[in-house]
Amino acid sequence: MPSRSPAFSTSPAFSTSSVLSTPRSFVAWSLAHGLQRRFLHRAAGRGDLMAQLATDPAFYDDPYPSYEKLRSEGRVVRNGFVAGTVDHALANAILRSDQFTSSALGELPGPLQKLHGLVRDADTLSPVDPPSMLVVDPPIHTRYRHLVSRAFTARKIGRMADRVQDVANRLLDDLEQEPTFDLVSRYAAQLPVAVIADLLGVPDDERSQVLGWGNHAAVTLDPGLSWKQYRTAATALREMHAWFDHHLDRLRRAPGDDLLSQVLQDPEAADLTRDELHAIGLLVLGAGFETTVNLIGNAVELLDGHPDQRAWLQENPDGWANAVEEVLRVDAPVQLTVRFALRDTEVAGERIGAGEGVLVYLGGANRDPGVFTDPHEFDVRRANAAEHIGFSAGIHFCLGASLARLEATVALRTLYQRYPDLRVVGRPERRATRVLRGWEYLPVSTLARVSAA
Template sequence: MPSTLKTAAQFFALRSLVRGYALLGDPYAAVIASPPNRDPYPMYEKVRAKGDMVRSRMGAYVTPSREICDSVLRDGRFLTATFDESSPVPITLVEDGEKIVNPVQDSFLMMNPPNHGRLRKIVQPFFTPRALKDRTESIQKIVRTYLDRLDGRFDVIEEFASQVPIQVIADLLGVPDSEKDLFARWGSSLAETLDGVWSYKQLKALHATIIEYNDFIDGLMDQRRRNPQDDIVSHLVTRHDDLSREDLVATTGLLLFAGFETTVNLIGNGVLKAFENPHTVAPLGQSPEYAEGFVEEVLRLDPPVQYTIRFPKERLELAGVSLPKGMPVMLMLAAANRDPRVFKDPLKFDPTRSNAREHLAFSAGIHYCIGAGLSRIEGALALHELFKRFPDLAPDGPVARRKSKLIRGALRLPVRANETKRSLAVKNS
């Protein structure tokens, strides 16, 4: 059989198998196979009703418990996700003898100690509280610039929620404005496949994206070697000549894709939460402090990253279950954030909740999100300024959801704003 057909047939078999298990109520299959527009949270509650460690027939365990998720994430006996070698997805691509680096899969997000720490340490200085404080004003300027372009009816994802994080991360990395429009397309293609590649078409699109990204970042690194600026790419190529090309491409790529695909959804999910809870709109537009609590509660109740997976590196006991080496444990971060043993009245959206920060939206342990502080600032500024500028912002059509089950958020969210109130709000700001 030609290899294209063989790969397509393998995908078909995989899809059918997972959907079959999902229909039988298997928790792992149900998470990765649920349709994009279906609310996943009732399904998470069904898993919770089965217990803290639920066995999947697909050879994995699933946990909705906040305590277990947190302890696994901090436990050095668990490794971060590794790809199954029997997967039909050819992982390593080579073009003209040079490896094509996958910015997510080959990055330190997927590495274990000591390599993980070696690379994380290099970019950490760009995310310290001090470094973030220095960037806050420029983020506010970016938010206002994009708001100035909006009027009447618009898509809040396309024209605002995705523009702000793309601009922030492009500035941080040193990507010229003329090139940043490519990111939106690359980001969607990568984000769509984070929870698995499900078709030959998707696989081809993913490969094309990765190859384009490699060419782009090789070019940018060359430019910055010749003409360094005050940005992460310049810092990496001039101060860390011990890093391999693979490490450089993957580290910058991770920051780029982790940095905007997630934050777009934080802002989008925040707009949806404001629409669902109209009493929050006025304080959100009036008070930056309220906006910070609001963002924390969005991260808890509707987090952009829904789950992560860890693998025990040896046979071990976890919550009364004996796990063989390599058995995947799906940590349902989004379900853990609704654990009633930690969060009182967990389904209630309460921006003043005192322990909202105990959520696991940014994970925990050594892989705790390096951009947590940055996205908190972006999310709070974006939502505060948006509802300050458009206090009567309202939905204006159906919401289209992203296909990914791992990344949760809206792809299209049409809204409308009343222009009279808008001019008043601008005058008063």
């Protein structure tokens, strides 16, 4: 059997001794997750499907049958706490509407929201805590996005193709002597982390540590974390923030040609606070690898179940770009997001009340039969695969979409060129996250014909 990925190890250089179990952090957890967790578990016990999808691996390990059940119940489904949709047109319209916010304002009653603001620890801010770009509205959102989007133009990304190819080649060279390995920890995770670390000026010997923190913090996108999950994630985030202070100081002293050095020297960014700089930098860093790893892993698992399509792609390498779109459609690495109505509104023919939260199931909308013929079929030649909303839509449309597309296309094409007989062997394990969907462990053999015999 291939070996498992190495466990998360704390670098003594950046480690903090905090165990994060103070009364203050317990209150912060109770408000951000504890109350929600109680509600979700109760509702799941009553058979509420959206709560089951949020809490029960029997549902979220394979969410697609549940999405179809939601679809059969209507374009918007409500459980008294939140609404949800798997309708492509409605999801798209909500994501693009300025009548909605991605900020969780209104999730808690006013006084509790205030209390949360007071007990929140700036050193453990996650990608879904303000001032993260993901959860702020214009004009603040426009400002943050403008500061970093220059690095992600299609032209700039196109110029990174050789670098991405070099990383893929080098990772596969290192695996030459290993007929079986864990595709996730040895390849799918390594490629995006190397690319984004390059873009943000992170030295080689700090990348595996950053990957470890990212893996531990990824769970913070999920609702209703347990106290233990929250503490583990908050500890990783605290260490990551401490490391990021050190990284920014280093770039201030000796700027490179990386994105963060550019932001630090940009007069327009001169008045950004420490929290804002951290929110922008750590979001780009984390989003840069915590999602693409899932895209590559999901693709390998899907292609393993469709050897005819894999063979077609090996004969027709120009087809890889569309195959990547089809993977994003049929098994979206980011399964859902949430929006809150700012006022009573009507969107795509549906009424949503002021303050109402809507779970936008991207993975469900991507299988809407009104848009995709035979939506559950995986078809790398599907003509409209790119109509998926796996990268969201509207102002929060994924900043790194072009980079993710490039990385996945190069990673997969190179992998199957080098190892045409690559097969999944052993028993893969899913990541425990619910918003992010992917594999934690995906054992593969490059000599599958031999090992299958």
